[in-house]
Amino acid sequence: MTSRPASVRKTVNSSSNKRVDRFALAWRLPIIVWQTLFFLGPLIFMVAMSFFLVKNYRMEEAFELKNWNKMFSKNYFWDSYILTFTLATVSTIVASVLAFPASFALAFKVPEAVRRWALFLLIIPFFTSYLVRIFAWYVILAESGALNALLDNFGLGPFTMLNTKFGTLVGYMTLTLPLVVVLQTFALSNIDRNLVQAANNLGCSPFRSIYTVIMPLAKTGLIVAALFCFILSFGDFVSPYYLGGSKPPTLPILIIDTTKSGQQWPRAAVVAVVMMVTLITIAFAALALAYRTRASR
Amino acid sequence: MTDEKKVIQSPARRGILKYGAALSVSLPYITSVKAAPTEINMLAWYGHGEPDMVAEFEAANNVKFKPKYYAGGDNMLALIAQSPPGTYDLILSDGEFVQQLNAAGYIEEMDAADYPFDDMLHEDFTQFPGHWKDGKLFSMMLRGGHLGVSYNTTAVSAEEAASYACFWKPELEGKVGHFDWHLPSLGMMSLYNGNGAGLWDLDDAKWDKVQETTTSLRPQVGGFFDYGGTFNSLKNGEMLAMCGIGDWITGVLEKDGAPVASVIPKEGGIQFTESYSIGKGTDKAEIVKKFIQYMMSPDGQVKSAQMAAYPGFCVTKAGRAKLQEVDPKEAMRSGQMDGNPNDPIALINDGRIHYRDIPVQQSLEDWNDYWSEYKNA
Numbered sequence: 001m002t003s004r005p006a007s008v009r010k011t012v013n014s015s016s017n018k019r020v021d022r023f024a025l026a027w028r029l030p031i032i033v034w035q036t037l038f039f040l041g042p043l044i045f046m047v048a049m050s051f052f053l054v055k056n057y058r059m060e061e062a063f064e065l066k067n068w069n070k071m072f073s074k075n076y077f078w079d080s081y082i083l084t085f086t087l088a089t090v091s092t093i094v095a096s097v098l099a100f101p102a103s104f105a106l107a108f109k110v111p112e113a114v115r116r117w118a119l120f121l122l123i124i125p126f127f128t129s130y131l132v133r134i135f136a137w138y139v140i141l142a143e144s145g146a147l148n149a150l151l152d153n154f155g156l157g158p159f160t161m162l163n164t165k166f167g168t169l170v171g172y173m174t175l176t177l178p179l180v181v182v183l184q185t186f187a188l189s190n191i192d193r194n195l196v197q198a199a200n201n202l203g204c205s206p207f208r209s210i211y212t213v214i215m216p217l218a219k220t221g222l223i224v225a226a227l228f229c230f231i232l233s234f235g236d237f238v239s240p241y242y243l244g245g246s247k248p249p250t251l252p253i254l255i256i257d258t259t260k261s262g263q264q265w266p267r268a269a270v271v272a273v274v275m276m277v278t279l280i281t282i283a284f285a286a287l288a289l290a291y292r293t294r295a296s297r
Numbered sequence: 298m299t300d301e302k303k304v305i306q307s308p309a310r311r312g313i314l315k316y317g318a319a320l321s322v323s324l325p326y327i328t329s330v331k332a333a334p335t336e337i338n339m340l341a342w343y344g345h346g347e348p349d350m351v352a353e354f355e356a357a358n359n360v361k362f363k364p365k366y367y368a369g370g371d372n373m374l375a376l377i378a379q380s381p382p383g384t385y386d387l388i389l390s391d392g393e394f395v396q397q398l399n400a401a402g403y404i405e406e407m408d409a410a411d412y413p414f415d416d417m418l419h420e421d422f423t424q425f426p427g428h429w430k431d432g433k434l435f436s437m438m439l440r441g442g443h444l445g446v447s448y449n450t451t452a453v454s455a456e457e458a459a460s461y462a463c464f465w466k467p468e469l470e471g472k473v474g475h476f477d478w479h480l481p482s483l484g485m486m487s488l489y490n491g492n493g494a495g496l497w498d499l500d501d502a503k504w505d506k507v508q509e510t511t512t513s514l515r516p517q518v519g520g521f522f523d524y525g526g527t528f529n530s531l532k533n534g535e536m537l538a539m540c541g542i543g544d545w546i547t548g549v550l551e552k553d554g555a556p557v558a559s560v561i562p563k564e565g566g567i568q569f570t571e572s573y574s575i576g577k578g579t580d581k582a583e584i585v586k587k588f589i590q591y592m593m594s595p596d597g598q599v600k601s602a603q604m605a606a607y608p609g610f611c612v613t614k615a616g617r618a619k620l621q622e623v624d625p626k627e628a629m630r631s632g633q634m635d636g637n638p639n640d641p642i643a644l645i646n647d648g649r650i651h652y653r654d655i656p657v658q659q660s661l662e663d664w665n666d667y668w669s670e671y672k673n674a
Binding site for chain 1: 371372374378401471479519521530661662665668672673
């Protein structure tokens, strides 16, 4: 058996690389084109728009810092920012904590068929309009609603739940909880059971194995689930408006308020850019945290 | 014999088939050409282009309305500003925004002789601010409605509702809602401060005072709502009083049996006015004029007063008389009966109603900035 000359090997490798590149490019191209057209392009326009001016209800191209100065100098903007960030953080913590026991049970404690049905049932809410689901909460959370009627049987209430931050959180959970459960379940299902078994054989209690084995192994999936929850909650308009009574308004509501009065789309763009920067920062930080641990192992 | 028959019958059969096929292919086109309705692009608040308002006119005149709905005068102006001339054939505007439509050249001049000015219920309606410029008519007032104290009758008595002070009633803490638009709510606070007819013309001291009064109401406020939210929160009792609205919302609920009502308090109320204009550059001005005339007719006025989305009062005498004749219950409920204490015309005559306007000494932006601060307080 004779080996090929080096020059031939080089030619073969080179043409092979070219084939691989074209193949890879063909697969990458649709998402690159899509993201460029429908994400990067509008994003660049939105940033540019934040420097435009509005005269007689029409936007005029300009490069002025007036909108940025105006929004950053207003206390209500920062109040809304802090409120939105806080609510999204609380929503993320609550959703992650509420979802974990269910996800754990679905991943480790139920037969495969039950898990499949449960995941299907978790996806079903997404078949209906989010707005409709939020309006359905009116009937349940109102002072004369179903929940207060139930509590009344135990001599409790009535409690004011609509038009409160609690109402907003209920809305956020409606939006995010099923998704968080699904993502957590996928993350936990991929854990090698032998590692959990080994921990138990070595004397690790079931609870301790959750903290020391299961959660570290599923960390990436858990963080991604939490990240999705934060992103969806941070940008949601419907829940804080319809269940929170816009009291006080979150950043998405502030965007609507800003566009309603004088059609100040450039100022709304300032708010949107701030939101975008916040979410990108959070996303990078979360992903870095998720993958850094895995890389160092 | 058989062959002869074939010779005679065959061409006839082929002919029937040929012409029949041709007819069946072309019939839909012939029919559609004949029946193609003229499309009228309407820009309006929600409800004005719905079947209860336009279906009869559409059927009688072979037209089809294509409504584009907006929420708020700013939104309306922006939609027109961002569209090519002639996009909208018919524009329904709040009265206070007509002058801005006119200043920007978005509407056509109208001929006053085409409309029933001699039949208007009030002198003010014939020379409504902003509708005329240099003696030329640019908009025709269609309907109006009054804004005051809207309340749940089980929680607020009629005596208490006779003043905006009821919003500060301790029992209503967290139960006072705002329609989420600064203009009517701040206008009401201005009235409560005793600014009367000068409610929109506030110097710095009066403007500061209005802000102070409004801010003092904040602990009472349970939420800020759009149309749907206002409607729901009053209906399910979450909100027991509402600032910034009137019978245009409670009227719909009242007809549905909800224990709510609206009154004009002693400090005065605000009138919203809706008017039709013909869009600049439209090539359908004639049919649009005919529709406006239809809406100003007694039948049109009745339809407007009964509009499913939100009621408004008639502005012509003949319209009001027709409403009393065909729907006395609604005429009574909405006060459109002579001698009724809530008669909208009598309220205007008594000087208790002030037409909604935009701030004179501040900009809309100033008011909106404060509104955002107020919501965050």
